[in-house]
Amino acid sequence: MTCADAHTPPGRPAPLLERASVLANERVAEGVGLVTFEAPRIATAVQPGQFVHLRIAEGADFILRRPFSVFRAGAGRVEILYQVVGRGTRVLAGAEPGTVMDAIGPLGCGWRIPEGTAHALLVAGGLGAAPMGMLADELARRGVAVTLAQGAPTASRLLARELFESVCRRTAYATDDGTAGACGFVTTLTPELIAVDRPDVIYACGPEPMQRIVAAQAAGAGVPCQVSLERLMACGVGACLSCVVSTVHGRKRACVDGPVFDAAEVLWEPAEDPETHGDPASGASREPAEEAS
Numbered sequence: 001m002t003c004a005d006a007h008t009p010p011g012r013p014a015p016l017l018e019r020a021s022v023l024a025n026e027r028v029a030e031g032v033g034l035v036t037f038e039a040p041r042i043a044t045a046v047q048p049g050q051f052v053h054l055r056i057a058e059g060a061d062f063i064l065r066r067p068f069s070v071f072r073a074g075a076g077r078v079e080i081l082y083q084v085v086g087r088g089t090r091v092l093a094g095a096e097p098g099t100v101m102d103a104i105g106p107l108g109c110g111w112r113i114p115e116g117t118a119h120a121l122l123v124a125g126g127l128g129a130a131p132m133g134m135l136a137d138e139l140a141r142r143g144v145a146v147t148l149a150q151g152a153p154t155a156s157r158l159l160a161r162e163l164f165e166s167v168c169r170r171t172a173y174a175t176d177d178g179t180a181g182a183c184g185f186v187t188t189l190t191p192e193l194i195a196v197d198r199p200d201v202i203y204a205c206g207p208e209p210m211q212r213i214v215a216a217q218a219a220g221a222g223v224p225c226q227v228s229l230e231r232l233m234a235c236g237v238g239a240c241l242s243c244v245v246s247t248v249h250g251r252k253r254a255c256v257d258g259p260v261f262d263a264a265e266v267l268w269e270p271a272e273d274p275e276t277h278g279d280p281a282s283g284a285s286r287e288p289a290e291e292a293s
Contacts, residue, residue: 015237016041020054020103022095023077029157031084032127033093040076042105048135049110049228049260052078053236055102056088056095065104066092067233067255069131071160078103081130081159107236108259111135111226114201119145121199121223122168123214125186125206126152129159131228131259135203140167147197148172151186151206155179170197187213194221201226204263215263225263229254 020037028034042052053065066088072079084093095101111131113120120139124132129150139146146168152158153176165171172189173181182188187210194202194217204214205228218225231243231254238256245252246267252258 013045015104015107016045018042018103018105020052020078020101022097022099022101024097025093025095027093028081029159032157032159033082033084034071035080035082035092035095037078037080037101037103038076039078039103039105042103043073043076043078046070046073046078046106046134047110048138049131050106050108051131051259052080052103052105053107054092056091057101061087062091064234065102065236067107067236069228069259070106071130071133072137072163073134078105079133081127081133083127104236108255109257111203111228111260113139113142113144114224117142117144117200119147119197119199121190121193121197121202122146122148123186123190123202123204123206123210124148124150125210126157127159128204128206128210128228129164131205132203133160133163136164136167145169147193147199149174149186149189149193151175151189151210152180153177186210187217190214190217194218194223199223202263204228208268211263212268215266215268219264226260227263227266228259229261229266230259231255 018039018041020039023038024036026034051067051069053067055065056062068080071081082089084090122132147170148164148168149172150158151174155175174184174186174189202218202223202225204211211227215225229245233243233255234240236255238253243254245254247265
């Protein structure tokens with residue numbers, strides 16, 4: 001069935017309601033899992049950068065669905081990278097094959113690939129890799145040369161390296177502790193990559209301070225940039241206005257108008273916290289707001 005709603009933008013298909021069955025659920029890094037669902041209708045309809053809204057379990061603690069970026073999709077399957085940060089994701093981490101969850105999707109406005117794109121730069125910090133897998137697949141399918149700059153606290157938290165290295169022409173890494181690639185933030189890599197590779201478009205996802213820096217670097221080089229932003233989210237369909245993003249065109253809803261935005265249109269708030277590569281509190285978790293108890 002579909003979830004036709006007055007808040008679905010004109011011309012965009014109504015999201016689907018599907019019973020999604022867990023096929024596999026594995027730990028891929030400390031506190032990070034990859035769950036694969038059988039959800040053929042959503043898998044067929046989803047586009048890179050969109051997300052799904054999951055009702056993880058029954059009960060009062062799970063009345064609100066949790067939004068998750070779609071990492072990859074195909075052959076009737078949907079993959080989600082998630083970080084364990086609270087009750088909902090702890091239950092998700094314990095879901096065994098055969099567990100069935102209600103899923104609504106695909107939701108949101110995803111990545112856009114401009115016509116004529118020959119070279120793209122992907123910048124991922126921490127769990128900001130979550131919406132990048134399907135994008136990398138699609139760019140490679142179109143014959144676009146892809147460069148990935150990825151940052152994480154340590155080498156073991158560089159997520160999906162095997163996938164990215166198989167589809168990207170070039171990969172560059174930065175870790176806080178120097179265990180892989182450069183020692184420091186991923187934003188120390190991007191100026192050289194922009195200057196040398198001359199990408200036609202830049203895609204960024206991760207902690208918001210990181211995205212703000214990448215947006216400024218892209219603007220300085222005259223390269224279009226798209227960012228995937230995380231906000232506290234409840235309804236997922238634009239009704240509750242809990243996920244507002246300030247832009248030059250006014251207040252937009254991350255769940256409907258985003259989560260992907262033109263970086264030049266975002267009104268960035270000054271960052272009070274230092275850039276991080278994967279602290280859930282930084283906005284990099286790509287997960288819903290939920291208690292960390």
